Amino acid sequence: MKDQEVYRKNREPTTVFCLVGPTAVGKTALALELAHKYNAEIISVDSMQVYRYLDIGTAKASPEERRQVPHHLIDIVDPDEDYSLARFLADAAAALAAIRERGRAALFTGGTGLYLRGLLEGIFKFDQYDPELRLNLKNRLEREGPAALHAELATIDPPSACRIHPHDRQRLLRALEIFYASGLSWSEHLRRNRQQALLAAEVPVIGLASERDILYERINRRVETMLAQGLIDEVAGLLARGYGPELAPMQAIGYRHMVDYLSGRYPLEEAKELMARDTRRYAKRQFTWFRRMENIHWYDPGETEQIKLLLEQKI
CATH class of the missing domain: 3.40.50.300 (P-loop containing nucleotide triphosphate hydrolases)
Structure with a gap:
């Protein structure tokens, strides 16, 4: 309360x-x-x-x-x-x-x-797990194809059909499973x-x-700035504190790249290029996520x- x-x-x-x-x-x-x-x-x-x-x-x-x-x-x-x-x-x-x-x-x-x-x-949170229903929907997806199931979703949950691409099989199955397991559409659950x-x-x-070119140039400059500010020493310090590369934060962009450099997997120039590339890809994923909202x-x-x-x- x-x-x-x-x-x-x-x-x-x-x-x-x-x-x-x-x-x-x-x-x-x-x-x-x-x-x-x-x-x-x-x-x-x-x-x-x-x-x-x-x-x-x-x-x-x-x-x-x-x-x-x-x-x-x-x-x-x-x-x-x-x-x-x-x-x-x-x-x-x-x-x-x-x-x-x-x-x-x-x-x-x-x-x-x-x-x-x-x-x-x-x-x-939706935890009404029905293994038989899930298997049936997966079999239907393989048999009938995503277009048919997406059309079915459009009749029972139009808002979800609008935001889920027909080829997004995971979310398509999720939307249908929620409806048939609960009797309420995914969009109605979200509204409540x-x-x-x-x-x-x-x-x-x-x-x-x-603009993409402008953003990518800003990302390239940011990578250079982070290295100049001491990113390598920051990552080395984290490893020295006992925070291993398997931890989720150490797998983040920049940190995993500098771990790879410090471990000798990549020379610095290649690690830097991979860091910039992965940051650009991450920015694209961020933008895609926000655009869906x-x-x-x-x-x-x-x-x-x-x-x-x-x-x-x-x-």
Whole structure:
């Protein structure tokens, strides 16, 4: 009951807004500018910045920037600790409640789409497992093909059919399984679940997106900057502390590449090129994830005044 009360209070009207987008697009600088303008504290929406000692490779705000604007959900767990969506949402709820008590605005910013979706839609848990139903649907998929099953989904759950590509077999089977196991469509489950989400649906979400060539060039420069700032030493220090390369944070982009370099698997130049390539691919996946979400207002990073105008109308 206590947790439900915290979530209920956090959904009451207040100045809350979000700024999201792919890595290296320019979120940090704009977030600081908006935080100053709206007297906001920043809540990180980043699955890697929660880890201590991973600073350069996760592009955390600098200590000076964090002195200017309070940041939350940064450096809260050690690299060998598990951190889940459920834990993030609980930590975000606590941070938002504390910000509200101080009478300040809250700006959620980051690039982890799963966390943003959790904030806006809550956690959808469906554990009605029916092995016979699942096997039957898989057999039908092989026998009838994805187009037929997608057409069937369109008749029972049009919203899900719109957001699931006919060739996305896993999500197609998931949507049909949810409906036939529960009698409710996936979209209806999400609608009911959204009513329990931490952030209300009307909270404005700003998305930053730039031309691909511009973003990729920014990513290439960021890789060079991270190396100049001491990423290799940061990774070596993590290994010296006993945080092995098998840990999830050490498998993140940049960290696994420098582990490969330090272990002699790749020369530095090749490790750097692979890091830039994988960062570009990650940015593409981030953008694809965010594009699937509704009600994100997209802007070029340079359209600062237009973004402020929108926020003036929304908050």
